[in-house]
Amino acid sequence: MKMERILCIWFGAGLLRPAPGTWGSAVAVALGLLIHRIGHFPLLAIATAAVTALGFWAVVRHTAGMADPDRREIVIDEVAGQWLALCFPSVGFWLMGLPADSFPYPGWVAAFLFFRLFDIWKPWLVGRADRRGDAAGVMLDDLWAGLFAGLATMAAAALSHGLLM
Template identity: 70%
Template sequence: MNIRILTTVFYVGTLRPASGTWGSAAAVALGLLIHGLGGFPLLALATVAVTALGFWSVARDMATREASDTDPSEIVIDEVAGQWLALLAPSLGFWMAGLDSWNFPWPGWVGAFVLFRLFDIWKPWLVGRADRMGGTVGVMLDDLIAGLFAGIGVFLAAGLYHGVIMA
């Protein structure tokens, strides 16, 4: 298989403008499908798998590029890994609540999407440090940290809403 098919997630990364947002949107759609098919456990397994595949494929793709091209915008497999990491927070909550796996209420996935894009674009603190690392690790790690921050944000927002606002 062509490495570019993997790193661009079947060429979603070539869509313009905002290829990272297109990659994240595709990741949400796929993540919802995966959650529907197998709930949190399947989404967690898929997240681990796409992260490993991302490190492997990005390393091969980056080896063919000029050194100055440190984070090509068309590579969006990192967005998929980070976005799925963000989706794990609401997925776990819904799974623990015993919701049907096809029931993934919109505030969870919208919150994960919006917060992930915010952290991925803004690149605060550890996200920015990882991005500046460059290479395969920098390409993948900044999105994984952004996904972790987004997941924590969704978790905190849900706790605030359900614990304070709905109390």
């Protein structure tokens, strides 16, 4: 199996059924929490940048010549978007001085749920990127969903802690 396919299906997560995108996101959360625990926000940010770059490379190569590059088994885009969403609470915990082994559950649960919401709903820029119909759009829609999910997670945290009242 070619490396770009292995990356696109994220080592098999994209082959899980039903809902491979949700499985890819769930695997991404588990790995993201592990990365956060090992190296806190800086390592998660580096990993997010690396998987994003790898994703653009792998999706372009893997889908070359395909009529529809947005295939269900491709989940590296979910990994990149989900890690981007996780970066928001991760940086907050890092800036607060929390230890790396602390990533309170509301933060990662909210990032997961908001990411899935935006990835499925595809509002505004998420939908625009999805409609591109090219390999870059495969990655971009999930990165926009990750950005919106990260912002929504932080807004929810601010509301829950009374900062926006």
